[in-house]
Amino acid sequence: MKFLSRRLVMPADLNSRGTLFGGRLLAWIDEEASVYAAVESGAELVATKYISEMDFQAPAMLGDVVEIGMEITNTTRVSITLRCSVRELRSKRDIVRIDRMVFVAIDDNGRPTRLPCGPGLSQSDSP
Numbered sequence: 001m002k003f004l005s006r007r008l009v010m011p012a013d014l015n016s017r018g019t020l021f022g023g024r025l026l027a028w029i030d031e032e033a034s035v036y037a038a039v040e041s042g043a044e045l046v047a048t049k050y051i052s053e054m055d056f057q058a059p060a061m062l063g064d065v066v067e068i069g070m071e072i073t074n075t076t077r078v079s080i081t082l083r084c085s086v087r088e089l090r091s092k093r094d095i096v097r098i099d100r101m102v103f104v105a106i107d108d109n110g111r112p113t114r115l116p117c118g119p120g121l122s123q124s125d126s127p
């Protein structure tokens with residue numbers, strides 16, 4: 001799993017309980033995952049198709065730095081499936097896990113289009 005993105009939990013990111021708001025964390029994950037899926041597959045545009053349940057394991061607090069990890073678990077003709085794990089940078093405390101996020105490569109008209117790298121082949125694996 002690659003942990004490429006880090007976010008500092010700021011006051012504007014908190015819920016009414018004073019911990020990181022789950023919706024904010026989902027927005028960060030969706031953004032990071034869509035960039036990761038596009039870069040690894042070589043797709044110009046991707047759409048979020050499916051996100052499995054989020055398993056929140058511990059709250060993130062003000063001042064925590066959360067790092068977002070991604071791993072490709074499957075590709076098809078037009079889709080990339082990722083697994084995601086979020087943890088606190090210093091303590092490595094697990095914050096949330098998402099087993100399956102599916103992104104579909106789309107054309108300018110929003111229709112599914114073939115992945116440039118093809119199923120099972122990431123850009124970083126290309127010669």
Ligand SMILES: CC(C)(COP(=O)(O)OP(=O)(O)OC[C@H]1O[C@@H](n2cnc3c(N)ncnc32)[C@H](O)[C@@H]1OP(=O)(O)O)[C@@H](O)C(=O)NCCC(=O)NCCS
Pocket residue numbers: 046047048049050076077078079102104106110111112
């Ligand atoms: C993404 C979108 C273009 C896909 O179009 P579609 O006609 O539904 O596409 P399909 O049903 O053919 O599925 C496309 C691929 O996704 C895969 N897929 C679809 N649902 C899936 C699921 N629940 N789990 C795993 N893979 C899934 C399919 O296997 C298919 O890949 P394949 O043809 O290579 O086997 C369309 O559903 C859409 O526009 N959805 C809204 C996207 C959106 O607004 N997202 C939020 C903002 S980015």
